[in-house]
Amino acid sequence: MPVDIDIAKVARLARIGLDAEELERYGAQLGDILEHAGRVQALDTDGVPPTAHPLPMVNALRSDEVEPSLERDEVLAQAPEREGPYFRVPAFLEDEA
């Protein structure tokens, strides 16, 4: 089954900035892989439940008690940019327009 892929849209959803040549190359490779992987569509799965988890498990809950967490300064020390106790990022409100 040939697969129709809007690769520029996929790259934008994935937040990976690719140029035209890269988009074309990845688009072609994805087409090949999906054509192979799309074989799963040939199987009759009527009434088959999807596997969400390999073992039968219910929610893992714990009691709501305060426990020590990671050292804030050690965590923030790994950030590309910080301001006091915060991660710092470029302005983003303009994006919303």
Place this chain on the structure above:
Amino acid sequence: MTDLADLSIAEAGRRLRSGEVSAADLLEAVRRRATMSEAQLHAFLTLDTEAAAEAAEAADEALARGEDHGPLHGIPVALKDNMVTRGVETTASSRILAGYRPPYDATVVERLRAAGAILVGKTNLDEFAMGSSTENSAYGPTRNPWDPERVPGGSSGGSAASVSVGSSFAALGSDTGGSIRQPAALCGIVGMKPTYGLVSRYGLIAFASSLDQIGPLTRTVEDSVTVFEAIAGHDPADATSYRGDVPDVRAALEGGVEGLRIGVVQEFSGEGYEADVEEDFRRVVGLLEGAGAEIVEISLPSVEYALSAYYLIAPAECSANLARFDGVRYGLREEGASVEQMMAATRRDGFGPEVTRRILLGTYSLSAGYYDAFYGQAQKVRTLVARDFAAAYERVDALVSPTSPTTAFPLGAKTADPLAMYLSDVCTLPSNLAGDPAISVPTALDRSGLPIGFQVLAPTLGEPVMFRVARAVEALAGFDARPGLATSEGAA
């Protein structure tokens, strides 16, 4: 005389306790081996020499006081670099995590330390564990100790090469579709993937969360049991961690195969399988039969679709897990006028081609309009694969197959063709879809002198029978060859 670096954990432990050697001696032996082999192999990204020396000294002092932490006490062990280590650089072989010093230790790291193991360093892998050759590392490939022109397999290629050559006694790897078992096979060692949830994944940099599992790479089956026992068991920090008891894997280890029913998987043979691999597989099955096992032919019809399902499920989960690498909290950040531009530039420069390909693939197959046809359908196929396995285990105690269709291939042979590379995991990834344990044991060398792996698969929580059959395979096959690079002649 056998060099200390070639001993099993069991034998090193005996000599340690008899006072014949010290933990410092064992560390010195693996360091010498690393010095001899690293320039050619590149198994390690980081060698944590100072901390290892202190830990070895502490291990010797503890033993002198009569404080024995068990079979891993004083044993040098390596970690795949996708397991976080507090304050020690952890990159998962990605440029996007260059320089990252995690603020905590993975649970497996804490458990190995508590068991007295000496952590010697962090091993190379395919970036974020995505690959089957360790060629996808941003820091250069690892090579195979049996032939440096060939790949060690992957993605735990650094761990496999290190244990094979003797620059560690054991290593941890992670296995999402075969990433412990396939490199173990290609490097002539034992590699084991536990039942999903038996080993905590807290602190494992996630690739595909419903498939990932940490496990040991060792030179013997008994050593695999030892490391498995040290790392398995419930962890409240991992919500997917199994809450029942860890099965007793040591009691029946030497039980042999007499009276066991062992299934040969029909689908794992034929086109794409090397003649030497198939021939040795049949030889070992014959040995098992000779030792009293009943051999049964088993068909798992849906595994023909397992590879396809895997390459929809794993990239989908990877695209979600790797969303966290966005230049905000850790790792690389490239400049951008807006947050979105900063993220797009960071992720473009930070991820290599295979990771980019899988993120795009997963993003596509999860996106609106395609979910049911791809990801949803793959999850149903996964159920069919698990049902095929369950039906097989009604008839047999364990299944066997080759671990990989081929022995180690030359560097560059499959990098241009992602699908050809993916086929390298065709025998291993069904176990990840089913969540079941499986192990690869080296059984012979092919006509080019490259190791061949034999896989034993068992039902969920079937580790006792899996290890028992694996131990019998090891004893019957009698594989005891060592790679050229493990000897001074080979390195010269």
